[in-house]
Amino acid sequence: MAYSDKVIDHYEHPRNVGRMDDKAENVGTGMVGAPACGDVMRLQIQVNDNGVIEDAKFKTYGCGSAIASSSLLTEWVKGKTIDEAEQIKNTAIAEELALPPVKIHCSVLAEDAIKAAVRNIREKRGEAVKEEAAE
Amino acid sequence: MKLPIYLDYSATCPVDPRVAKKMADQLTMEGNFGNPASRSHLFGWKAEEAVEDARRHVAELVNADPREIVWTSGATESDNLAIKGAAHFYQGKGKHIITSKIEHKAVLDTCRQLEREGFEVTYLNPREDGIVYPEQVEEAMRDDTIVVSLMHVNNEIGVINDIAAIGELCRARKVIFHVDAAQSAGRLPIDLAEMKVDLMSFSAHKMYGPKGIGALYVRRKPRVRLEAQMHGGGHERGMRSGTLATHQIVGMGEAARLVKEEMAAESKRILALRDRFWDQIKDMEEVHVNGSWEQRVAGILNVSFAFVEGESLIMSLKDLAISSGSACTSASLEPSYVLRALGVNDELAHSSLRFSFGRFTTEHEVDTAAAEVRKAVEKLRELSPLWDMYKDGIDLNTIEWAAH
Numbered sequence: 001m002a003y004s005d006k007v008i009d010h011y012e013h014p015r016n017v018g019r020m021d022d023k024a025e026n027v028g029t030g031m032v033g034a035p036a037c038g039d040v041m042r043l044q045i046q047v048n049d050n051g052v053i054e055d056a057k058f059k060t061y062g063c064g065s066a067i068a069s070s071s072l073l074t075e076w077v078k079g080k081t082i083d084e085a086e087q088i089k090n091t092a093i094a095e096e097l098a099l100p101p102v103k104i105h106c107s108v109l110a111e112d113a114i115k116a117a118v119r120n121i122r123e124k125r126g127e128a129v130k131e132e133a134a135e
Numbered sequence: 136m137k138l139p140i141y142l143d144y145s146a147t148c149p150v151d152p153r154v155a156k157k158m159a160d161q162l163t164m165e166g167n168f169g170n171p172a173s174r175s176h177l178f179g180w181k182a183e184e185a186v187e188d189a190r191r192h193v194a195e196l197v198n199a200d201p202r203e204i205v206w207t208s209g210a211t212e213s214d215n216l217a218i219k220g221a222a223h224f225y226q227g228k229g230k231h232i233i234t235s236k237i238e239h240k241a242v243l244d245t246c247r248q249l250e251r252e253g254f255e256v257t258y259l260n261p262r263e264d265g266i267v268y269p270e271q272v273e274e275a276m277r278d279d280t281i282v283v284s285l286m287h288v289n290n291e292i293g294v295i296n297d298i299a300a301i302g303e304l305c306r307a308r309k310v311i312f313h314v315d316a317a318q319s320a321g322r323l324p325i326d327l328a329e330m331k332v333d334l335m336s337f338s339a340h341k342m343y344g345p346k347g348i349g350a351l352y353v354r355r356k357p358r359v360r361l362e363a364q365m366h367g368g369g370h371e372r373g374m375r376s377g378t379l380a381t382h383q384i385v386g387m388g389e390a391a392r393l394v395k396e397e398m399a400a401e402s403k404r405i406l407a408l409r410d411r412f413w414d415q416i417k418d419m420e421e422v423h424v425n426g427s428w429e430q431r432v433a434g435i436l437n438v439s440f441a442f443v444e445g446e447s448l449i450m451s452l453k454d455l456a457i458s459s460g461s462a463c464t465s466a467s468l469e470p471s472y473v474l475r476a477l478g479v480n481d482e483l484a485h486s487s488l489r490f491s492f493g494r495f496t497t498e499h500e501v502d503t504a505a506a507e508v509r510k511a512v513e514k515l516r517e518l519s520p521l522w523d524m525y526k527d528g529i530d531l532n533t534i535e536w537a538a539h
Binding site: 003011014017019031032033034035036037038039040041042059060061062063064066067 | 442443444446447450470480481482485517518519520521522523531536537
């Protein structure tokens with residue numbers, strides 16, 4: 001399978017790999033996917049009192065495109081408010097990384113991951129969590 | 136050392152230069168280009184002689200009579216001809232076929248086609264070690280069973296079935312026994328004078344011959360009948376029409392001759408390479424060999440590296456030519472059907488790589504490959520949330536994953 005240069009770059013030099021304390025009040029964690037399906041992403045965001053994402057970390061079990069999608073996402077969400085981060089669409093990730101059709105699900109998973117992380121931080125803060133259709 | 140390192144000999148082998156040389160002599164005006172079916176001139180006679188020499192070499196590899204060897208385009212065609220040919224010919228006696236879930240697609244898809252034609256097929260599940268045991272075959276046999284088709288060596292995991300014992304069972308019940316020997320011919324001694332196998336498929340390119348040529352062994356005593364699948368000029372005693380491809384056939388013959396001569400020494404050398412590779416990997420945590428360790432050919436090693444995903448592992452190993460699951464299915468995202476049938480869970484199946492070693496593999500290549508594999512697995516585990524969880528002592532099976 002031919003990967004785009006951007007996928008290869010993120011795969012070979014993944015940004016913001018790591019782990020935050022998921023118990024911390026200011027950390028939101030989103031874990032999505034399933035080992036049986038071949039990909040699991042864990043995205044964590046550290047959010048300040050103004051709702052701005054100060055730091056982001058990820059770890060991903062999956063193919064090169066899944067790793068690249070989550071690595072790119074951590075770059076994008078830093079400095080954004082959680083409201084803004086929630087709006088990131090998988091199509092933007094797929095486009096940026098030039099993902100082939102069989103790998104679109106990797107970008108969908110990344111979108112799910114940021115949504116889950118934001119939901120988690122909102123819950124911790126006692127904010128109303130937007131009702132979403134169950135997935 | 137040339138990169139990438141080729142460790143995919145069960146997908147295909149390079150043609151041995153000695154074979155390529157002989158093949159090249161069969162093509163041009165100066166060479167042996169005649170049609171082996173031409174009976175009226177020297178060009179035809181010479182070509183026929185070359186074809187018959189090659190037939191003898193293939194027969195000698197498996198201790199058969201040259202008249203029992205039918206040329207085909209490869210193991211896929213041999214499997215089709217054997218199973219459809221026998222099923223169609225003997226359907227008056229019954230319509231039940233036995234095979235296994237981990238056969239090559241050439242056998243499985245052929246059986247699916249026969250099901251559409253009204254045959255009934257039992258797909259045996261191998262045990263956890265990847266072996267289909269004779270008693271499983273015996274239990275599945277019915278009065279209307281006409282064909283049993285099982286592979287000698289599995290192409291993904293390398294385990295060996297006891298075809299001698301299964302042959303005895305089939306013969307006792309007068310059931311036709313077909314064996315796909317694409318992965319075993321030239322790697323294991325095969326004696327068809329001893330073993331009660333009725334039909335056996337071979338492929339040239341798995342024994343350092345060219346692609347596009349194979350053979351089917353069709354037993355003469357007791358005589359096995361087949362309905363032809365390719366009709367035409369009545370070549371190969373009516374079982375497979377079509378002008379014989381002299382250069383391909385000569386290539387397969389020479390490959391068979393060489394592999395017979397060198398098998399004992401070569402197997403020993405490849406086993407040593409396999410062990411040398413495994414010794415450099417096996418101390419890593421959560422690394423598992425798929426399939427029986429004892430009952431396997433030397434050249435194939437299928438390994439699961441838990442908590443890392445196979446495709447990304449291959450991406451990290453760009454200096455190694457290896458396959459993730461079967462080469463035939465690695466274009467799809469489904470985990471290998473062979474590993475699944477062994478009861479390997481999907482996660483480990485996604486984490487598996489097949490290394491296959493061969494005639495031109497060197498110690499230096501094996502050492503480099505092992506070092507690269509260690510490095511890649513360690514790097515990807517650092518990236519893996521599942522590895523973190525494993526290290527934290529969390530049992531991944533207790534987590535409710537959102538399948539997607």
